Amino acid sequence: MKNSRLLGWLLLVPLAGAVVAQEAAVAPVKQQQFQQAIAAFHQQWSDSPNPLEQFLIRKQRKAYLSKLLPDRQFQEWVGVLTLLRATANGKAYLEITIADPQRLDAPVHPRAGTWNNAYLDLDYGTLVLPGTELYDWLATFREGEWVRFSGLAFPDDEDHLKEASTEAADSMGTPLFITKFEYLERVEGPPLHESQPQLAASKAVSDNASEVETDPDKAAGSRQQAADEPLPPKPLKKAEGVGAGHARELTINRQPTTDNQLTVHYYAGHQLSTYDWEYADYLKRWNEQARFYWAQHPPTEYLSGEHPQGGEVWVTAEVAQDGRILDTQAQATGKLPESVQEAALRAVDTVLLPPLPFGFPDEQLRVTFRFRMAPLTHLHVPEDTSATKIAMHPKTKKRLAYRRVLKDARQLWHEQLRKVAESSFHPLQRHRPDSELVLELRFSKQADKPALRLLQRQGSPAFLLGVLEGLAQIRWPPPPELLLDSQPILHLRVVP
Numbered sequence: 163m164k165n166s167r168l169l170g171w172l173l174l175v176p177l178a179g180a181v182v183a184q185e186a187a188v189a190p191v192k193q194q195q196f197q198q199a200i201a202a203f204h205q206q207w208s209d210s211p212n213p214l215e216q217f218l219i220r221k222q223r224k225a226y227l228s229k230l231l232p233d234r235q236f237q238e239w240v241g242v243l244t245l246l247r248a249t250a251n252g253k254a255y256l257e258i259t260i261a262d263p264q265r266l267d268a269p270v271h272p273r274a275g276t277w278n279n280a281y282l283d284l285d286y287g288t289l290v291l292p293g294t295e296l297y298d299w300l301a302t303f304r305e306g307e308w309v310r311f312s313g314l315a316f317p318d319d320e321d322h323l324k325e326a327s328t329e330a331a332d333s334m335g336t337p338l339f340i341t342k343f344e345y346l347e348r349v350e351g352p353p354l355h356e357s358q359p360q361l362a363a364s365k366a367v368s369d370n371a372s373e374v375e376t377d378p379d380k381a382a383g384s385r386q387q388a389a390d391e392p393l394p395p396k397p398l399k400k401a402e403g404v405g406a407g408h409a410r411e412l413t414i415n416r417q418p419t420t421d422n423q424l425t426v427h428y429y430a431g432h433q434l435s436t437y438d439w440e441y442a443d444y445l446k447r448w449n450e451q452a453r454f455y456w457a458q459h460p461p462t463e464y465l466s467g468e469h470p471q472g473g474e475v476w477v478t479a480e481v482a483q484d485g486r487i488l489d490t491q492a493q494a495t496g497k498l499p500e501s502v503q504e505a506a507l508r509a510v511d512t513v514l515l516p517p518l519p520f521g522f523p524d525e526q527l528r529v530t531f532r533f534r535m536a537p538l539t540h541l542h543v544p545e546d547t548s549a550t551k552i553a554m555h556p557k558t559k560k561r562l563a564y565r566r567v568l569k570d571a572r573q574l575w576h577e578q579l580r581k582v583a584e585s586s587f588h589p590l591q592r593h594r595p596d597s598e599l600v601l602e603l604r605f606s607k608q609a610d611k612p613a614l615r616l617l618q619r620q621g622s623p624a625f626l627l628g629v630l631e632g633l634a635q636i637r638w639p640p641p642p643e644l645l646l647d648s649q650p651i652l653h654l655r656v657v658p
Contacts, residue, residue, distance in 0.1 A: 187240040187308045187351035189262040192230065197262060199226055200337065201270040207334045220321070220334065227322040234315040234323055236274060236341065240349060243307050246300065249279060254290040254300050257338065258311055263351045274313060274341040277326070286316060286324075288342045299346065308351030313341040424576050425655040427532065428593070428629060430584035433658065435528035437591050440519060445529070448513055456509040456533060461502040464535050472537040473498040475506040481527040485515040488526070498535070506533045536577055571642045578639040583654070586632035597621025599629050599656040605641050612638060617653065629656050 189197075203223040210216050245257035257275030262268065276288035283289045290297045303309070316324035324340040327333040432449055434441060464472070474495045480488045490511050492503040510531055518527060600618035614633075619626060 187263045187310065187349040189240050189264070190238060192237070193239045193260065194262055194265075195230060196227075197260060197265075197268060197270070197272065199223070199230065200272045201268060204270050204334045216330070220330070223334075224320065224322045231315070231323065234317065236311065236313045236315065238310055238312055238345075239274075240308065240310050240351070241274070242351070242354065243303055243305055243309050244273070245275065246303060246305050247278070249289070251280075252292045253280065254292075254297055255279075255288075256290075256300070256343070258309060263308070266352065266354075270335060273336065273338045274311070274315070275326075275338050276343070277340060286340060286342065288340060290343075296343070296346075303346075303348070306354065308349050310345075310347050310349045311343060312345035313343040315339050315341050422651060423653040423655060424579055425657060426580050426583045428587050428597075428625070428656055428658050429530070429532070429589055430587060431532060433530045433532075433589075434592060435526075436524055437589075439522050444516075444519065448515060448529070449531070451513045452509045452531060455512055456506065459505060459508070461505045461535070463499050463501060470537060471497060472535040473502075474535070475503050475533045476530055477506050477510045477533070478528060478530045479510050481515060481518065481529065483518050483522065483525065485517045487511050487515065502535070506531075509533070537573055568644055571644050575639065575641050575645065579652075579654075582636050582639065583633065583656075586636050587628065588632065589628060591624065593625045593628075593658050594621055595658055597625045597658055599626060601633075601654045601656070603652040603654055605638075605646065605652070607646055610638075610640075612652075625658075 200223075203219055203226075207216050207219045210219065239260060240263065241258040241260040243256065244259045246254065247256075248254050255276045255278045257273050259271045259273050261271055276290070277283040277286060280289060290300060318324040321333065321337070321339075325333050326338040326340055327336070332338075432445065434445070475498065476493045476495075477490055478493075479490045482488055487510075490507050492507050494503050598618065598620045599616070602615040602617050603612040604615075605612045
C-alpha cells in the first residue's frame with residue numbers, strides 16, 4: 163500500500179518552477195533591408211531570360227550591398243543554425259540561415275557561414291579551432307536552434323561580400339556569404355515546420371567547396387603541415403594486467419552527458435550476481451578491505467590533477483566456492499589512464515577471501531565493485547597554446563566567463579545530489595542491466611523539495627519501487643542561486 167501511494171504521488175504531483183526564457187529573436191532593421199534586397203534582386207534575376215541582363219542585375223545587387231553594408235559587418239543579426247559540423251581534424255564549420263522570425267515565408271533565405279575545409283580557409287581564418295573558447299561554446303549548440311550572431315564578411319569584387327557558391331543561380335537564390343563569427347548566442351524563436359525546408363537543420367555536408375578535398379591535410383597545395391594537427395588519442399586495447407596470476411581485461415567506455423542530466427547508480431558500491439544468501443558479513447569484510455587498499459594506494463595520476471574530469475572504474479570479480487578469485491575485469495568511464503584501472507584491480511584481488519558460506523546457491527559468485535573519482539573542479543586544464551587564439555566579441559567573452567561559473571557551480575551541486583541519491587538506495591535483489599528510470603526534477607525557490615515527474619521507465623516494477631523508496635527519504639540539497647535563475651530542471655537518470 164505504501165509503495166502504491168508513493169507511485170501515485172510521483173505520477174500525479176504538479177510541476178513547479180519555470181525555466182527563465184531566452185531573449186526573443188528580433189531581426190534588426192538592416193537585416194530586414196538586406197533580406198528584402200536579396201529577395202528582390204533574385205526575383206528580377208529569375209524573371210530575366212537574358213544572361214547579359216542577369217549579369218547587370220547582379221552588379222546592381224553588389225552596388226546596393228556596398229551602400230547597405232559598407233563595413234561588411236553583421237551586427238546582432240538573427241537566424242537559424244542550419245549546419246554545425248567538423249573537419250577530419252575537428253575544426254568546426256557552420257552555416258546560419260539568416261531569417262526574420264516575423265517573415266518565415268520569405269522566398270529567399272541567404273546564409274552566413276564559414277568555409278568547410280582548411281585549404282579554402284587559408285586566407286580567411288573562419289574555421290573554429292579546437293581548444294578555443296568559441297569552439298567549446300559552439301559545442302553546446304544544436305542544429306535547428308535560433309541564434310543571434312555578429313560577424314565580419316570579406317570583400318569581393320563580384321558581390322561586395324565574399325560568396326561561396328560556384329553557380330550563379332545559387333549565388334542569387336541561396337547565397338552563402340563567408341563570415342568570421344565573433345559572437346553567437348541562443349534566442350527564442352518561433353517553431354519551425356516542414357513548410358520551411360530552408361530553415362531545417364542540414365542533413366548533408368555543406369557544398370561550399372564540393373569540388374575540393376575536404377580533408378585539409380590531403381588538399382593539394384595546402385600550406386598547412388599535417389604535423390600541426392593534433393593526433394587523435396589511441397584507443398586503449400585489451401591487455402593483461404600484472405599480479406595474482408589470473409586473467410584481467412581492461413576496456414574503456416565513454417558515455418555522453420548533458421548539462422541538465424545526472425546519472426546515478428542504484429548499486430552504488432557493489433553488485434552481486436545473486437542475493438539469495440546471507441551475504442552481508444561476507445561482502446562487508448571484502449568491501450571494507452578493498453576500500454581501505456584503494457584509500458591507501460590512490461591513483462597518483464588522479465591526485466596530481468592530470469585527469470581533473472574524474473571518472474569511474476568498475477571491477478568485476480568471479481569467486482569460486484573455496485574463496486579463490488578466478489578472474490577480474492576492469493571497465494572505465496571517462497578519460498582515465500590504464501594505471502587507474504590497475505589500481506582498482508589490485509584493490510579488489512589482493513584481499514584473501516574465506517570460502518563461500520554453506521548453502522550458497524551457485525557454483526561461483528560474481529561481484530562488481532565501483533570506484534568513483536569525483537571531478538576536481540578547482541583544477542583547470544591548461545590551455546592549448548598551439549591553437550591560434552580567436553579574437554571574440556566582448557559580449558561573447560563575458561557570456562563565456564559566466565557560463566564557466568555556471569558549469570563549476572552545477573558540477574559541485576551534481577556531486578552533492580549524486581552522494582545523497584546513491585546513499586539512499588538499499589538493493590535487495592539483482593535487476594536487469596538494461597533497467598533505467600529517468601525522472602524530471604523541478605527546483606524552485608519556494609519549495610524545499612523538487613517536484614518530480616516520471617519521464618521514462620525500463621525495467622521491472624521492483625526496480626521502480628526500489629528507486630522511489632530511496633528517493634522519498636532524501637533531503638535534497640538546494641541548487642545554488644545561479645542555477646535557480648538559469649536551469650531549475652534536472653533529469654535524474656537511475657541505472658543499475
